[in-house]
Amino acid sequence: xxxxxxxxxxxxxxxxxxxxxxxxxxxxxxxxxxxxxxxxxxxxxxxxxxxxxxxxxxxxxxxxxxxxxxxxxxxxxxxxxxxxxxxxxxxxxxxxxxxxxxxxxxxxxxxxxxxxxxxxxxxxxxxxxxxxxxxxxxxxxxxxxxxxxxxxxxxxxxxxxxxxxxxxxxxxxxxxxxxxxxxxxxxxxxxxxxxxxxxxxxxxxxxxxxxxxxxxxxxxxxxxxxxxxxxxxxxxxxxxxxxxxxxxxxxxxxxxxxx
Numbered sequence: 001x002x003x004x005x006x007x008x009x010x011x012x013x014x015x016x017x018x019x020x021x022x023x024x025x026x027x028x029x030x031x032x033x034x035x036x037x038x039x040x041x042x043x044x045x046x047x048x049x050x051x052x053x054x055x056x057x058x059x060x061x062x063x064x065x066x067x068x069x070x071x072x073x074x075x076x077x078x079x080x081x082x083x084x085x086x087x088x089x090x091x092x093x094x095x096x097x098x099x100x101x102x103x104x105x106x107x108x109x110x111x112x113x114x115x116x117x118x119x120x121x122x123x124x125x126x127x128x129x130x131x132x133x134x135x136x137x138x139x140x141x142x143x144x145x146x147x148x149x150x151x152x153x154x155x156x157x158x159x160x161x162x163x164x165x166x167x168x169x170x171x172x173x174x175x176x177x178x179x180x181x182x183x184x185x186x187x188x189x190x191x192x193x194x195x196x197x198x199x200x201x202x203x204x205x206x207x208x209x210x211x212x213x214x215x216x217x218x219x220x221x222x223x224x225x226x227x228x229x230x231x232x233x234x235x236x237x238x239x240x241x242x243x244x245x246x247x248x249x250x251x252x253x254x255x256x257x258x259x
Contacts, residue, residue: 007125011072011254018070018122019250020060022077022131023047023224024091024153024188027059028247031068036138036251040067042244050095052108057121064122073126074250075118076134078156080170083259084115084128088170090183091153098153098189129257130168131246132156132222137165137256138249139220139241147216150223150246151203154183159214165256171210182206188225196228203229207238222246 013034020029030042045063048055079089086109093106119126135158136148142163150156155172158165176185184190186206191199207219221229222241231240 005119005123005125007072015072016068016070017250017254018064018067018073019134019247020064020073020075021134021246022060022075023246024078025097025224027063029060029064029067030247031070032248032251034251036248038244038247042247043067047091047097049097049099050102050105051092052105053112053114053117056092057117060118061121070124072124072254073118073122074134074253075114075126075128076131076246076249077114077128078131078153079109080168081114081128081130084113086110086112086114127253127257127259129165129253129259130156130158132158133165133168133257134249134253135222135241135245136160136220136249137252138245139222139239140165140252140256141218144217145214147210147214147219149207149210149219149221151186151221151225151229152188152223154187155206156223157210160256163256164258165253167259171213176202176206191225191228200229200233204233207235211235 015034017032019032026044028042028044030038031040033039078091080087089109093101095102115128132148132150140146140160146160148158157171172183173181176182185202219238220241222245224243226240
């Protein structure tokens with residue numbers, strides 16, 4: 001029987017956090033101080049394909065062996081989790097990067113108790129959230145209704161109300177046009193296929209539609225492809241945030257996430 005990992009009721013003021021940002025193209029990690037600053041160089045490895053849960057755990061273990069140990073771990077994962085279990089992870093349900101989703105690989109991930117398995121791996125309390133949620137924890141100011149949209153292999157979303165991280169919803173899986181979801185229409189493969197100019201226009205359309213649905217006060221746009229946007233064309237309540245937030249949010253996620 002696996003040893004139960006118990007989270008302390010309070011953390012010391014100088015607590016450090018091992019933060020891991022899992023993406024469709026790369027897995028990155030660093031150790032953060034209590035203020036969210038990196039205390040080590042960021043380490044990175046290409047996300048392997050195919051990547052069933054067993055291989056994922058092995059890659060994460062190898063990646064983090066060179067980093068100092070920490071009393072807790074935060075993981076931003078590119079999928080939908082509930083109760084620490086994976087419901088769906090689009091990027092890792094493929095046999096190759098950018099390829100079609102494979103039903104067999106999707107089945108291996110569905111229901112996988114990722115939080116428990118990572119806590120067993122590291123032997124310390126471990127919090128696993130959607131990667132957009134973790135990125136949002138680095139930038140949310142706690143002022144009204146805040147929306148996070150990440151642009152990378154696919155499109156991630158996160159919602160905050162008065163500083164509290166709301167339950168995750170895969171808003172980008174809704175239709176963009178015809179049978180094309182926002183996740184696919186704004187994803188990295190689409191950006192390369194249609195070119196930067198048309199892709200930017202799609203991003204602005206999506207921002208407008210999300211605003212009409214959510215009536216957010218602020219939108220934060222992050223992820224590796226946010227750098228391709230023209231900030232001057234964005235709405236006044238939009239802000240581009242650094243991709244490093246996917247790691248640095250690993251500290252505040254312990255405060256803002258209630259799961």
